[in-house]
Amino acid sequence: IDVATNGFNHRRIIGKGRLGTVYAGKLENEDVVAVKRIHPVLVLSNAGFGFSSVMKWLSLAQHPNVVPIIGFSEAPG
Numbered sequence: 001i002d003v004a005t006n007g008f009n010h011r012r013i014i015g016k017g018r019l020g021t022v023y024a025g026k027l028e029n030e031d032v033v034a035v036k037r038i039h040p041v042l043v044l045s046n047a048g049f050g051f052s053s054v055m056k057w058l059s060l061a062q063h064p065n066v067v068p069i070i071g072f073s074e075a076p077g
Contacts, residue, residue: 001025001073005035034067 004025005012015022020038027033052074059069 001035003028004033008037033070 002008004027005023008021008023012023012025013021014024014034020036023035023037025033025035052072055069055072058066061069
């Protein structure tokens with residue numbers, strides 16, 4: 001994710017919201033992706049929220065207004 005977004009470079013920001021910032025990224029196979037970096041305070045303040053459970057559930061969603069989730073990371077920072 002870090003490589004795809006060039007280290008979450010500010011020039012790759014394509015959107016900001018109350019939950020986090022969205023970056024344009026490019027995978028090694030040249031696929032263009034959107035990477036949402038959720039604000040750490042939100043994740044830490046909702047420790048019992050079940051972030052990974054929600055991400056797994058959302059990855060199954062099929063809706064015209066939701067792009068497919070191809071992965072996520074809970075890495076610090």
